[in-house]
Amino acid sequence: MSESKQQAQASQAADHDLPADLIVATAADGAQVKVALHGGHLCSWRTADGAEHLFLSALNTWRSDAAIRGGMPVIFPQFAGEGALPKHGFARVREWTLLESSVLADGAGMLRLGLSDDAETRKLFPHAFALELRLSFGGRTLHAELSVTNRGDQPFQFTCALHTYLQAQVAQSAILGLQGHQYRDALDQRRIKVVDEAELRISAEIDRVYFQVDQPLTLQQPGHAIVVAQGGFADAVVWNPWVGGSAAIADLPADGYQHFVCIEAAAVARPVALAAGDSWLGFQQLTVTGPV
Numbered sequence: 456m457s458e459s460k461q462q463a464q465a466s467q468a469a470d471h472d473l474p475a476d477l478i479v480a481t482a483a484d485g486a487q488v489k490v491a492l493h494g495g496h497l498c499s500w501r502t503a504d505g506a507e508h509l510f511l512s513a514l515n516t517w518r519s520d521a522a523i524r525g526g527m528p529v530i531f532p533q534f535a536g537e538g539a540l541p542k543h544g545f546a547r548v549r550e551w552t553l554l555e556s557s558v559l560a561d562g563a564g565m566l567r568l569g570l571s572d573d574a575e576t577r578k579l580f581p582h583a584f585a586l587e588l589r590l591s592f593g594g595r596t597l598h599a600e601l602s603v604t605n606r607g608d609q610p611f612q613f614t615c616a617l618h619t620y621l622q623a624q625v626a627q628s629a630i631l632g633l634q635g636h637q638y639r640d641a642l643d644q645r646r647i648k649v650v651d652e653a654e655l656r657i658s659a660e661i662d663r664v665y666f667q668v669d670q671p672l673t674l675q676q677p678g679h680a681i682v683v684a685q686g687g688f689a690d691a692v693v694w695n696p697w698v699g700g701s702a703a704i705a706d707l708p709a710d711g712y713q714h715f716v717c718i719e720a721a722a723v724a725r726p727v728a729l730a731a732g733d734s735w736l737g738f739q740q741l742t743v744t745g746p747v
């Protein structure tokens with residue numbers, strides 16, 4: 456184990472560890488998000504009662520060439536190693552622009568962030584595109600919407616995800632709602648399997664793409680649950696690196712795997728094809744239920 460891993464006092468980044476330049480937006484009821492322009496990355500989501508629901512690693516380097524570990528990485532235009540681009544594409548390491556920060560008529564907070572192609576992105580992905588991430592939040596709900604517009608004159612294809620790290624006591628958590636779904640198991644030669652259990656409990660490394668997830672999933676935890684709904688994105692990815700993966704990932708504390716599960720809204724199995732001038736939109740919505 457590296458020295459920095461041994462020295463990490465806690466898996467979860469404390470507020471005072473966060474960079475000073477994060478954008479903080481607050482809803483009328485006190486619900487709050489913190490966002491980095493690096494990656495257009497949601498780093499923190501607190502419901503109106505002050506409870507944090509996203510995991511953010513205490514070992515983030517916050518370097519401009521590194522993706523932020525935790526929160527909600529935006530994956531575009533390639534999920535994982537599904538093509539020739541760097542793993543998970545480039546949106547998570549580019550500098551996004553803040554387009555709008557406001558409080559809506561119903562008191563919800565709202566942020567819009569954008570990313571467009573430039574000379575660097577065109578070297579990897581030779582297309583004109585505009586991404587917009589729209590976050591709205593209030594009470595116990597966060598709605599994250601990703602739109603992709605083809606601004607060129609040729610069609611292009613992409614895979615993408617909102618790679619959400621949900622804070623969880625993994626040993627005492629279960630994911631409900633996957634029964635009957637087919638999935639592709641990245642840890643077993645990408646074999647296609649079918650879920651037959653009503654509850655998924657995580658007790659080992661897991662890396663699966665579940666296909667055609669059109670009903671909400673529920674991450675059940677002691678005392679509360681998070682309902683994860685999605686639209687536009689056809690697939691949902693469940694990932695937890697467990698002991699071996701946490702040890703191998705430099706910016707994740709050794710016990711990191713005990714504190715989060717990624718439930719990702721993703722378009723992976725079938726790349727999205729966008730004609731010139733067209734737009735695609737997908738969302739993930741998180742709602743906390745039960746006492747926190």
Ligand SMILES: O=P(O)(O)OC[C@H]1O[C@H](O)[C@H](O)[C@@H](O)[C@@H]1O
Pocket residue numbers: 522535542543641662663692693694704717719
């Ligand atoms: O370590 P990263 O590049 O952020 O990727 C983290 C993980 O993302 C997704 O969940 C993939 O399905 C995993 O295969 C991958 O390991």
